[in-house]
Every structure is written in structure tokens, then in C-alpha cells.
Amino acid sequence: xxxxxxxxxxxxxxxxxxxxxxxxxxxxLPEGAQVMCKMGNPGGDxxxxxxxxxxxxxxxxxxxxxxLVILSSIGGCIIAVTRFWAKIMxxxxxxxxxxxxxxxxxxxxxxxxxxxxxxxxxxxxxxxIKAKASKEKINxxxxxxFKHCPVIKNFGGMCPITPKVQxxx
Numbered sequence: 001x002x003x004x005x006x007x008x009x010x011x012x013x014x015x016x017x018x019x020x021x022x023x024x025x026x027x028x029l030p031e032g033a034q035v036m037c038k039m040g041n042p043g044g045d046x047x048x049x050x051x052x053x054x055x056x057x058x059x060x061x062x063x064x065x066x067x068l069v070i071l072s073s074i075g076g077c078i079i080a081v082t083r084f085w086a087k088i089m090x091x092x093x094x095x096x097x098x099x100x101x102x103x104x105x106x107x108x109x110x111x112x113x114x115x116x117x118x119x120x121x122x123x124x125x126x127x128x129i130k131a132k133a134s135k136e137k138i139n140x141x142x143x144x145x146f147k148h149c150p151v152i153k154n155f156g157g158m159c160p161i162t163p164k165v166q167x168x169x
Contacts, residue, residue, distance in 0.1 A: 001042075004087055026051070032060035057106075067120070070155070071100035074125050077151035082129070085144045091137060095130040123155065 002010070011018040024039040033053035038046045051066055053059025064072065075098035086093045103122040107113055131138050146152060153159075 004084070008088070032062075033058050034060060034062065035066075067102065067104060070120070071102050071123075073151050074098070074123065074155070075100040077149050078125060078127060078145060081145045081149045082127075082141065085141055085148070086131065089137070089141055089144070091141055092132040093129070094132065095128070097128045099126040099128075100124075101126065 022040070024037050026035050026037045028034075029036055035051040037049040037051060039049070041047050049069070050063035051069060052061060052063035053065045054061050057065070059065070078098050079096055082096060083093065085091075101122070101124045102120040104120050105116055108116040108118040111118075127142065129138060129142070131141070133141070
């Protein structure tokens with residue numbers, strides 16, 4: 001497995017070296033609102049994630065809801081991309097925590113009022129960071145993170161989601 005620096009240098013030499021396809025398979029389970037998601041793992045068995053919903057939403061509360069997974073993805077991606085950019089900018093990170101906050105009205109999902117969004121209307125990650133660098137350098141780091149974080153870019157509408165329905169007979 002190449003190091004971070006080797007991966008970065010390979011992509012600098014040849015843009016195509018950065019091409020990747022990711023796939024996740026999600027299967028409906030028979031209990032409550034449970035969904036088992038399986039995703040690739042280059043080093044071994046697939047990673048799995050049980051997604052569910054709270055009892056009041058027909059779930060068993062044995063896993064996070066898809067809405068919580070969104071917030072987790074935002075926080076996790078901000079931290080991962082900050083680590084990448086800290087290496088690129090030669091900044092030593094000491095501590096980092098992201099509090100991903102979101103507001104939603106479930107009435108939008110249930111179609112109670114179709115003028116309201118069926119998703120988050122506020123997504124507000126709060127980042128606490130400590131690094132061995134000046135405030136100016138940390139702000140430059142975070143500007144790079146927000147400009148290059150794929151989860152932020154995708155949730156911001158950079159890439160359309162184009163569902164395809166296949167009806168099984």
C-alpha cells in the first residue's frame with residue numbers, strides 16, 4: 001500500500017492515477033427500518049454499517065438513522081481532508097473535533113407540506129482545532145479543507161444524484 005505522499009505524487013504526475021470508483025450495497029432487513037450496508041475494503045472483508053431508525057419512525061433503534069449517517073459523513077470527511085491538507089501544508093495537528101449539527105422537520109419526509117424540504121434545511125458543522133501553526137495558517141488550512149472536502153461539495157449540490165429504478169419481477 002503506498003504512503004500518502006506516494007499517492008499524492010502519483011496523482012501529480014498523472015491525473016488518472018486519482019481515478020476511483022466506490023460502491024456501497026444496502027440491503028433492506030426484515031426487522032423495523034434496518035438496512036445493512038456493505039462497502040469495499042481493499043485490505044480484507046467488506047466493511048458493514050447497520051442503519052436503522054428510532055422506534056417512533058418504525059425502527060428498532062439498533063443503528064444510526066440515515067440522517068445521522070449524513071452528519072457523521074460530514075464530520076468524518078472534514079477531519080480526513082484536514083489531515084490530508086495538514087500534511088500538504090506541513091502543519092502538525094494536535095486536536096480536532098467536529099460537531100455536526102443539522103435541523104430537519106420530519107413533516108417534509110412524510111409529505112405533510114410539500115413546500116417544505118424533505119431533508120436538512122440547516123447543516124452546520126462546528127470545528128474545534130488545535131495545531132502547531134499560526135491562526136492565519138490554520139484559517140488557510142481550513143479554507144483549503146472546505147474548498148476540497150468531497151462530502152461538503154456533494155451535499156452542496158456539486159454532483160446531481162440520478163437514481164435509476166430497476167423493478168424486479
